[in-house]
Amino acid sequence: xxxxIMSLRVKFALILVLAVVTTLIALPREDAILKALGxxxxxxxxxxxxxxxxxxxxxxxxxxxxxxxxxRDQALESLITVMNKRANIGGTAEITVxxxxxxxxxxxxxxVKDVNEAIDRIGKTANLQFVEVNAQSGEQAPLGIDGKxxxxxxxxxxxxxxxxxxxxxxxxxxxxxxxxxxxxxxSQSGNLLxxxxxxxxxxxxxxxxxxxxxxxxxxxxxxxxxxxxxxEEITAGALPVPVTLVEQRSVGPSLGRESVQHSIIAGMxxxxxxALFMLLYYRLAGALAVxxxxxxxxxxxxxxxxxxFVPGFTIVLTLAGIAGFILxxxxxxxxxxxxxxxxKEELRTGKSFxxxxxxxxxxxxxxxxxxxxxxxxxxxxxxxxxxxxxIIRGFAVTLAIGVLISMFTxxxxxxxxxxxxxxxxxxxxxxxxxxxxxxxxx
Amino acid sequence: xxxxxxxxxxxAISILMIIPGLISLFVWGLKLGIDFNSGQLSVVRGNASVExxxxxxxxxxxxxxxxxxxxxxxxxxxxxxxxxxxQHEANHQKFKAKLAERDLEELSFDSVGPTVSKxxxxxxxxxxxxxxxxxxxxxxxxxxxxxxPVSPWGFGFMAIAALLHDALFVLGVFSLLGHFFGxxxxxxxxxxxxxxxxxxxxxxxxxxxxxxxxxxxxxGDFETIVNHSILETLARSINTSLTVLxxxxxxxxxxxxxxxxxVLALMIGIASGTYSxxxxxxxxxxxxxxxRLRRLQTAKK
Numbered sequence: 001x002x003x004x005i006m007s008l009r010v011k012f013a014l015i016l017v018l019a020v021v022t023t024l025i026a027l028p029r030e031d032a033i034l035k036a037l038g039x040x041x042x043x044x045x046x047x048x049x050x051x052x053x054x055x056x057x058x059x060x061x062x063x064x065x066x067x068x069x070x071x072r073d074q075a076l077e078s079l080i081t082v083m084n085k086r087a088n089i090g091g092t093a094e095i096t097v098x099x100x101x102x103x104x105x106x107x108x109x110x111x112v113k114d115v116n117e118a119i120d121r122i123g124k125t126a127n128l129q130f131v132e133v134n135a136q137s138g139e140q141a142p143l144g145i146d147g148k149x150x151x152x153x154x155x156x157x158x159x160x161x162x163x164x165x166x167x168x169x170x171x172x173x174x175x176x177x178x179x180x181x182x183x184x185x186x187s188q189s190g191n192l193l194x195x196x197x198x199x200x201x202x203x204x205x206x207x208x209x210x211x212x213x214x215x216x217x218x219x220x221x222x223x224x225x226x227x228x229x230x231x232e233e234i235t236a237g238a239l240p241v242p243v244t245l246v247e248q249r250s251v252g253p254s255l256g257r258e259s260v261q262h263s264i265i266a267g268m269x270x271x272x273x274x275a276l277f278m279l280l281y282y283r284l285a286g287a288l289a290v291x292x293x294x295x296x297x298x299x300x301x302x303x304x305x306x307x308x309f310v311p312g313f314t315i316v317l318t319l320a321g322i323a324g325f326i327l328x329x330x331x332x333x334x335x336x337x338x339x340x341x342x343x344k345e346e347l348r349t350g351k352s353f354x355x356x357x358x359x360x361x362x363x364x365x366x367x368x369x370x371x372x373x374x375x376x377x378x379x380x381x382x383x384x385x386x387x388x389x390x391i392i393r394g395f396a397v398t399l400a401i402g403v404l405i406s407m408f409t410x411x412x413x414x415x416x417x418x419x420x421x422x423x424x425x426x427x428x429x430x431x432x433x434x435x436x437x438x439x440x441x442x
Numbered sequence: 443x444x445x446x447x448x449x450x451x452x453x454a455i456s457i458l459m460i461i462p463g464l465i466s467l468f469v470w471g472l473k474l475g476i477d478f479n480s481g482q483l484s485v486v487r488g489n490a491s492v493e494x495x496x497x498x499x500x501x502x503x504x505x506x507x508x509x510x511x512x513x514x515x516x517x518x519x520x521x522x523x524x525x526x527x528x529q530h531e532a533n534h535q536k537f538k539a540k541l542a543e544r545d546l547e548e549l550s551f552d553s554v555g556p557t558v559s560k561x562x563x564x565x566x567x568x569x570x571x572x573x574x575x576x577x578x579x580x581x582x583x584x585x586x587x588x589x590x591p592v593s594p595w596g597f598g599f600m601a602i603a604a605l606l607h608d609a610l611f612v613l614g615v616f617s618l619l620g621h622f623f624g625x626x627x628x629x630x631x632x633x634x635x636x637x638x639x640x641x642x643x644x645x646x647x648x649x650x651x652x653x654x655x656x657x658x659x660x661x662g663d664f665e666t667i668v669n670h671s672i673l674e675t676l677a678r679s680i681n682t683s684l685t686v687l688x689x690x691x692x693x694x695x696x697x698x699x700x701x702x703x704x705v706l707a708l709m710i711g712i713a714s715g716t717y718s719x720x721x722x723x724x725x726x727x728x729x730x731x732x733x734r735l736r737r738l739q740t741a742k743k
Binding site: 245333337 | 477485527528530531532534535547548549550551552553554555557558562565568569572573576577580581584629630632633636637639640641643644645647648651652655674675677678681682684685686687688689690691692693695696697698700701704705708
């Protein structure tokens with residue numbers, strides 16, 4: 001008995017530590033607190049979706065009809081590389097370019113002002129050019145070959161020096177011949193060859209030898225990543241893929257800000273009303289549930305904040321996501337309600353407090369588990385069928401996280417608190433659990 | 443209190459609640475938004491009249507212009523731009539500037555092409571189907587050890603009946619809202635329906651779980667056991683729905699215009715889900731059980 005009381009105290013201490021730590025991190029000014037503790041770079045922010053921070057989401061459809069079946073995948077990947085380059089022109093905001101399905105690309109532009117300009121810039125068809133750069137004057141002159149003459153470009157290793165290079169394969173016949181003439185001329189004049197994609201340098205300017213067999217090796221001071229990038233940019237020019245804008249969703253910054261404010265107010269009121277209800281209806285047990293609910297809320301916020309450090313698993317909070325979170329507050333108390341109702345029933349049968357509590361937890365568990373699994377199944381299916389609709393995905397993610405954490409807080413936190421209280425004499429008062437003494441069967 | 447004894451009354455109430463929406467669904471259908479139907483949607487701050495919007499759109503060639511007030515100070519402007527895709531954004535920018543001249547600040551703008559809307563609609567139907575199938579299978583699995591007289595599949599199918607009840611009710615209400623108030627459904631609405639389904643099953647499972655437990659522990663009439671299982675879980679069912687509805691009400695009142703309809707769909711569905719898990723799912727178990735009993739008896743004769 002002493003043993004289990006000790007472990008109960010340890011558990012309680014752990015919960016207390018968890019509550020304090022998560023509260024500190026969950027608070028809006030956590031960066032100041034963390035900095036005071038000596039942690040630098042402590043910039044924790046819940047990542048907000050475009051509907052909250054304002055910006056535009058553009059979906060482009062790639063027209064792959066002219067690309068051969070086996071090249072389509074590569075053409076799309078190259079397209080994404082190029083779009084990324086065009087979208088990230090300033091290299092500032094967190095712009096993302098993602099593949100969606102087999103032939104679409106989603107571009108997210110947070111805080112973009114001129115959507116029209118962005119659409120034109122990102123959505124144009126790739127244009128690859130080769131130009132001659134005069135070694136003395138630096139003047140550029142077109143050379144009369146372009147993307148149409150290129151068969152493929154691949155990143156490779158130079159076998160002799162094990163140095164990353166790009167292998168450029170020209171199309172046979174006329175293209176190879178033309179390239180041979182140009183490179184011969186360039187090597188004689190000492191002028192340089194520059195590869196441009198949409199007017200931006202991709203490779204060079206670089207010296208060249210005469211290349212008559214149609215295979216050029218682009219080498220220089222590059223690592224394999226750069227080699228891949230260059231090869232993808234050239235491929236994008238060789239397999240030009242026209243794109244059309246098929247979906248656009250833009251939210252002005254004022255609406256986003258308003259949505260955040262509204263959601264915070266709604267969340268606080270929702271949380272407050274639920275807490276009040278639990279207190280009035282379940283008295284002492286309700287008070288413990290409110291404590292568990294606070295822990296639940298702070299753990300969830302901390303998880304949102306920390307997820308930003310895990311690439312690929314970052315939780316992006318959208319308006320629907322907030323709705324999912326607030327809805328999960330309502331559902332979080334369900335586990336507590338199940339347990340407390342069960343506790344009342346067990347107490348009414350005349351069991352001792354300790355026995356009633358254990359029976360209540362044991363019997364409520366199967367209901368809690370089975371019912372929450374059904375919500376989790378719904379969330380999982382929503383998640384997997386919503387790759388094209390990020391708002392829905394955000395909702396599925398926050399609701400699922402809410403359900404999982406609420407199971408933990410309802411069972412571990414509430415149970416530990418209740419056990420602690422019920423082991424003390426002053427905790428033995430039926431009315432504190434919402435049971436009238438005359439209801440107890442003797 | 444005898445809930446099971448009055449089951450025909452509860453069924454009648456359910457049917458009466460569902461029928462108007464069902465008729466509306468058949469006659470008018472749902473008013474599909476641009477997510478499913480493609481087109482353009484601009485939300486502006488201020489109360490725009492149809493006349494003002496038409497003036498702003500003059501010369502741009504937009505079709506199907508609709509002006510629907512949203513909340514106290516926002517207006518939804520829906521239209522269809524028949525010009526080639528490449529021109530859409532330029533047209534939109536002109537329109538936006540014209541609206542701004544009339545003191546209508548654009549808050550958000552959505553444009554969805556036909557290929558995308560087809561995909562969204564397909565995904566929506568797919569997810570509805572998958573959720574329903576997954577839930578029957580899950581319940582049949584979770585209740586695989588259920589003592590007779592109910593088979594695990596019985597639990598599964600009655601939960602689906604309750605879930606259909608809730609989904610149809612919400613769909614019906616939104617069909618009516620669409621016809622009379624121009625309310626359109628979007629991708630988020632599908633999410634609401636799926637959440638309602640999840641919640642409905644969540645609620646039903648708690649009652650079923652108690653029925654299973656009591657069947658194991660008690661001897662007696664099936665009807666009586668089901669009835670007091672419902673009564674034992676009644677306080678929980680109502681309190682849980684109440685807390686969820688309270689949080690949703692806070693969202694509905696203070697959460698802003700953009701998610702108001704989404705929250706409304708959730709509220710209607712969750713209220714319906716609570717009703718169906720108490721007054722439909724478990725009574726249906728009894729109805730089904732009695733029906734099978736009668737068939738067995740006539741077979742014996």
